[in-house]
Amino acid sequence: MDVNGLGLVFLLSFISAVVAAVVSLGLRGRTVETPE
Numbered sequence: 001m002d003v004n005g006l007g008l009v010f011l012l013s014f015i016s017a018v019v020a021a022v023v024s025l026g027l028r029g030r031t032v033e034t035p036e
Helices: 003-031
Strands: none
């Protein structure tokens, strides 16, 4: 695989990881309400 292919795969995996983290935090923040 060439450098561009590796860069694209890394970028897609990084973006998917960030999106998953943001979505999980958003859902947890909306569904779980802290007492404080």
